[in-house]
Amino acid sequence: MLKPEPNTLSEFVNSIREFYTAHRQELFTYALALTRSHDAAEDVIHTVFYNLLRRGRAPRELRPYVFRCIRNAALDAARRSARDDGPEPVFAREGGAEDLALLARLDESLAALSDDERESIILKICDGLTLREIAAARRVSINTAAAWYRRGMDKLRTMMKKEATDERS
């Protein structure tokens, strides 16, 4: 009675596997943005899914729940490793020299944002979460999540424009 029926358990594992397959890119991007390291991000995702399988049942809202778990695990990992060498780029280094310079500027600008602003931008733009899902993942109100995102985007646009102007001059 305490353990799920084998049929239910295998269905649960399959549903979690499907969820991982569908969202692995988003999950990795978020974990990478938080841990600043490929290895740490990999460990965080593995730990989160291990714990989810140990839980034995899916939460009501799986996507915000998994993102919240990734954040908690990533913050734990970051505290343990205490790295301070800047964020690992979440955007792939692709394209010509101009694109690479632009991406470098983008990474610098993202690094200059507050953690909340950077996270909300990555969750919304890179991971495709809605503001409601971001609010659920971060356990804040939708207004707070929206304010983080809006403020972050304003700052990012200003910094990108300023750097472009500086380069031209």
Add this chain to the structure above:
Amino acid sequence: MKDLEKWLRARALAKPPENLGKRMERLFAAPPAPRRRLFSRPVALWQSVAACVLFALGGYWLHGNRTAPEQRHADAPSTVYIIQSGPIIPSRVFDATVRKKPFLGDPAETSVLVVPALDDATEKGTV
């Protein structure tokens, strides 16, 4: 802002390493056993209410069985004083004005029996 959003969305993201895929496949192929959830499993509301009612009835029944029948009716006088007869005692005990004072406790709950003679001066018993 829309342009920046569009531009950011068009950027390719850093790909998850192959090793992660292999680790996750191993994890899903041999998933860990779910934790035992003896105290944290969800309980239906009706089950909680039924358990409360059951324990309340059980407690009431147990209390009734453990209480002696004579203790259940405490409205009758519960203390009896047996006092050795003497010249002063009858007036002290039976005089209405004196009995208003709590000489031997609350008169409503006290019975006084005066006997001609006893070995002990005063004997007190609870019924």
